[in-house]
Amino acid sequence: MADFSQIIAGNSDFVDADREWLHHLVSDWQVIADLSFADLILVVRDDDGTYVVADQCRSSTVVSVLMDDLIGQPIADELVPAVESAYSNRVVARLDHYRMIGTTTVCDVFAPVIRHDKVLGVVIRETNMATRVGNGRYELECIQTGKRLFDMIPMGRFPYEETLISERRSDLRVSDGFCILSGDGIIEYASPNAISCYRRLGVTGELVGRYLAEITTDNIHERDRVPESLSYVLSGKSAADSELDTSRACLAMRSFPLYDARTGRNGALVLFRDVTEIRRREVELQTKDATISEIHHRVKNNLQAVSALLRLQARRTQSEEVRRELQEAQRRVSTIAAVHEGLSQTADETVDFDTIIPSLLRMSVDVAEQRGQKIDIRFVGQFGSMPAQDATPLSLVLTELVTNAVEHGFEGRDSGNITISVGRGGNSLDVVVEDDGNGLESESEDGKAKASGSGLGTQIIETFVKNDFGGTIQWQPRHGGGTRVIMKMKLRAAQ
Incomplete structure (x- = not known):
């Protein structure tokens, strides 16, 4: 069965830059699926004119309606008119009815994937309508922000042309914590997990209505490690990935600027994850690895010292038979020392x-x-x-x-x-x-x-x-x- 890379590689209508754009799309679209509480399907038009599923993304925040792997398969006939409409009109399209997948009522929305005025495919958002019942503030903020990111696809604004990546990138999910910023960088909404992250950092009081950059920098001390990419994340003006490591906590962050077709950039989504314990365990493992390597190094040195003593004794003996036995012993000790030398140069117990x-x-x-x-x-x-x-x-x-x-x-x-x-x-x-x-x-x-x-x-x-x-x-x-x-x-x- 063909996979995503094979499908887009075999499409003669794509140039390398188009394929790279689609790769960026599927590497970042999990955030849209999670915020929207919906599944995503990427459809491309094959060389023979048929529409096939190039990739799919299941939401991790709700039960998926995608029970099967659809990659490489043609889309359902009833979806073809809406897909063709999205291709030709270059705007978000919808079916005029809900579909039934088994016993599940599904709403389908179609967004053309546009790069430099060229339509590369269509992303279908499939929403289980049962998830739209009894939503609270958290769910409503998620759905609205997911829609804003989804609408950026036909604008050519998602995925982003460039993303500033920190030296230690973490995989962040919506469930880890997020906040919504205004165009000026003021927090309009903070999820419960995002609030917990900032409590760990030392921030007290309400977050909403305050500048994200201000409350973060107020809790950075002189010796804290501040990466260059942090300012881009806190302002929300650029797509960036960063990690703030303070004496109290370590937070991984990633910003997603939000754009509107009329007003341009009008806010940002910022994901947070408390990685304090993860980084602490990494330090412990590094210390353990360094200790083990040092032990092997010292064992090697001691064995080499024994080997040198055997060599010296072999030179001093007058008996040819004893000299030969000492040389054999010296060689065997050197063999074991060489294995420990190899182990001292690795981070694990293998050579x-x-x-x-x-x-x-x-x-x-x-x-x-x-x-x-x-x-x-x-x-x-x-x-x-x-x-x-x-x-x-x-x-x-x-x-x-x-x-x-x-x-x-x-x-x-x-x-x-x-x-x-x-x-x-x-x-x-x-x-x-x-x-x-x-x-x-x-x-x-x-x-x-x-x-x-x-x-x-x-x-x-x-x-x-x-x-x-x-x-x-x-x-x-x-x-x-x-x-x-x-x-x-x-x-x-x-x-």
């Missing part, structure tokens, strides 16, 4: 494994290869991101396999190649490590990896692959010579 494993394996090769040897490593596929719970043991498994291949598979050879192939689907991970070395007999004993000294490398590989990952590992001869190791694993904490 991009593809960025750390190449350097780790290169380091393992450099340590294990003999003087004059040149061993190359190649990767096929990607590991992706994974938490430390998986990244640490997996990095140890791979470094042990690569070290084993270099020490035993390429013994007595000047060069060689190691290929690591990866296949990942969700938490399933298949890894194949191949080398073109001396063959299976040189790298395994009784189907297990050889390892220097105590055989700790074999224990590490089997423990993590079988016990931690619940996987299997197979050693096979490689076609053309060398060894092929196949591992099938289940990542425990895959994202």
Whole structure:
């Protein structure tokens, strides 16, 4: 089924600027639907002359009459004359009767979408007439303001040509709170939630009859953060988005200038939302993330210190066997340190494994290869991101396999190649490590990896692959010579 972008992209009558205008319309028209307690439908004329639904918007303030998704479907036959009237006359049109959708009585109003004197489509406002019974002051103010915004569509005033957006834009809804300003910026009506927002800010007394800019700036202190866009919102003269962060509260705001065909700009709608607790939690999360990153950084530093001590001890020992064991221990500690280094640079507990494993394996090769040897490593596929719970043991498994291949598979050879192939689907991970070395007999004993000294490398590989990952590992001869190791694993904490 075609979506909104596909429908307007395939319309040969539209230029890029027309499509951009329609995108702005559907990104902002939720405020009209919520204020009007009505659903909205955008209709465009297809290349073959038929009228199809390009997009729809359900009101979040009343029960919707749009039970089905109509996008891509032709409009009902009884709506065609009114749509054609809106297209040709370029003014708001109405049916001469109410429609019945099931058992619901619906009033349809049609507004042509006009940009630079060109009709791009028609917005149909479908109102459930049951919502027009027993309305109070709040509902009446909403409906009147929604009508003013709806009437701005054929004037080419909605959506707005330009909107000044703050660095931290919030998604505001009518239900969060709003006020209606006069052309001079005086509050004519404030919803209960808007009043609550300003009480949180420290404003007392009535809001109606006072300048919005004045009562707001009177409660801004010297150290409060005041964005440049705030003045545009408070005056209501421009479409703008802003956020005021004071010592008492944090308010997100957005202004919608209101225009009349005769008098021009004659007021504004300003939405408010109290985001104090949201911003407080964001600060707490940032502090937590910074603390976790610092912990990983310090763990990395401590592990590097241990690695340096092992390296120093290896240089001082006279026993070749002890030196080799200390070098193996130093390499393993460095591997774990590298994982914590990756975790210290992210805001969460995951690490991009593809960025750390190449350097780790290169380091393992450099340590294990003999003087004059040149061993190359190649990767096929990607590991992706994974938490430390998986990244640490997996990095140890791979470094042990690569070290084993270099020490035993390429013994007595000047060069060689190691290929690591990866296949990942969700938490399933298949890894194949191949080398073109001396063959299976040189790298395994009784189907297990050889390892220097105590055989700790074999224990590490089997423990993590079988016990931690619940996987299997197979050693096979490689076609053309060398060894092929196949591992099938289940990542425990895959994202």
